[in-house]
Amino acid sequence: MTRSFHQFSCEDALLAGTLDQGTKPIGLLIVSGGNEVKAGAHAGMARLANHIADQGFPVFRYDRRGIGDSSGINQGFLESCADIAAATEYFRTLHPGLTKIVAFGNCDAATALALFNHRIAVDQLILANPWVIEDNGGSAESPAAPPPSAIRSRYWARLKNPQSIIDLITGKIDLRKLAKGLRQATQKQDNKGLAIRLSESLARLKKPTQILLASRDTTARAFVAAWESKDFAGARSSSHIVIEKLDSASHSFADETSRRWLENHLLEALKNA
Known part of the structure; x- marks a missing residue:
């Protein structure tokens, strides 16, 4: 594998972009x-690119504006369409033999790819853990609370674990926090603007x-929770979308099992492709 910058x-x-060379005509963006910078958390995306390129597929990664080694102002994922489009075009320039590009993104990158798919020249999308949580004033120091659906799911998982019952009986669980969480879990959840x-x-996807x-x-x-709501009925009926699930809590697919599943x-x- 040869990596160039x-x-x-x-x-x-x-x-700033990084190309992991491959000989095949299908590439991964x-x-x-x-x-996150193009290397990913703990260099996870760099390792992923290395593994994919070892199988012959070229891989291109980049830092969007205002991130890592790239100049400009970071305006967030909702303003990243031009960055994705520029990276896609440059990838094709670097590797003129490309016939198709598969684009992969995790979290808000997945959401960005879905939102802007009709404006970027990629042929297929891989969207991991798409972000639908509306910004309600949270910050890195005091993050926004997860939606009621996520809280309910988390508590249901804990209730199925016998250790949680033991922790409750023995006083290891903070009852005030438990009561607060249960109140949040019972709140009604409506899909907001981003979702x-x-x-x-x-629903409009054709890729x-x-x-x-x-x-x-x-x-x-x-x-x-959003996907199963009435608002996503059109998306659920799309023949272009397939959902795959892994029993894991790893958002970035960091553990060995999750990493191999993603790869x-x-x-x-x-x-x-």
């Missing part, structure tokens, strides 16, 4: 989630799309 233009900024936008984009979910991850649980799904998509 590049710079390319996106509007008035200069973005990795879009980073959150404010509605995502539902409409998914083969896999949605990969770590079923015990809070973000994935929130997505499942296998990506490789299968690339081989069948």
Whole structure:
């Protein structure tokens, strides 16, 4: 595997990208989630790219504007369409033999790919744990509370664990926190603007799309609650979308089992593209 480093233009900024060379005509574009750099948390995306390229598929990663080695202002994932489009175009320039590009994103990168899919020249989408939680004033120091659906799912999982009953009886569980959590869990949940936008984009999708979910991850649980609501009826009826679930709480597929599951799904998509 040969890895090379590049710079390319996106509007008035200069973005940093990394190409893991491959000989096959199908390529993987990795879009980073959150404010992560192209290497990913603990270099997870760099390792993923290395593994995929070892199977012959070229992989391109990049830092969006204002992140990592890229210039410009970070305006968040909802303003990242131009970044994804520029990275896709540059990937094709670097590897002119490409016939198809599969785009992969986790969390809000998955949501961005879905929202902007009609404006970016990719052929297939792999969306992991799409982000549907509306920003309600949370911050890194005091994050926004997860939606009631995610809280209910978490408590249900704990109730099925005998150890939780023992912890309750022996006083290891904070009853005040438990009461607060139960109050939040019983609140009504309505899909907000972001979830509605995502539902409409998914319903209009015409590209083969896999949605990969770590079923015990809070973000994935929130997505499942939205997906099962009436607002996503059009998306659920789409013949272009397939959902796959893994019994894991790892949002970034960091443990060995989750990592291999993700790698296998990506490789299968690339081989069948």
